[in-house]
Amino acid sequence: MILPDPDHVAPGPGQPQQHPVRTTAVVIFATLILLALTVPQALVNWTRNFDPNPLQETVLSFAQWVQTASRDLRLNAPYVHGRALFLKLTGKEEG
Numbered sequence: 001m002i003l004p005d006p007d008h009v010a011p012g013p014g015q016p017q018q019h020p021v022r023t024t025a026v027v028i029f030a031t032l033i034l035l036a037l038t039v040p041q042a043l044v045n046w047t048r049n050f051d052p053n054p055l056q057e058t059v060l061s062f063a064q065w066v067q068t069a070s071r072d073l074r075l076n077a078p079y080v081h082g083r084a085l086f087l088k089l090t091g092k093e094e095g
Helices: 018-040 040-048 056-072 077-090
Strands: none
Touching: 018 040, 018 056, 040 056
């Protein structure tokens, strides 16, 4: 049995993207923004792990602003409900 040469695979149907790196970057950053808005507590916790310095304080205040905005707009509702269900099912307490 002869296998096809993997370096010369025919392209699939359709047109190749003109800017695949740009498209990939947009998808990655859009995903990070979506996560920051829907699970903002993670952003705050991540920022608190940095060594204290002026930049960390600025990033932390921005993360807290994102958390407040997300809570006010109820964008974090799925996370809040999911976390409450997790705590209920596992018998763990908030902490």
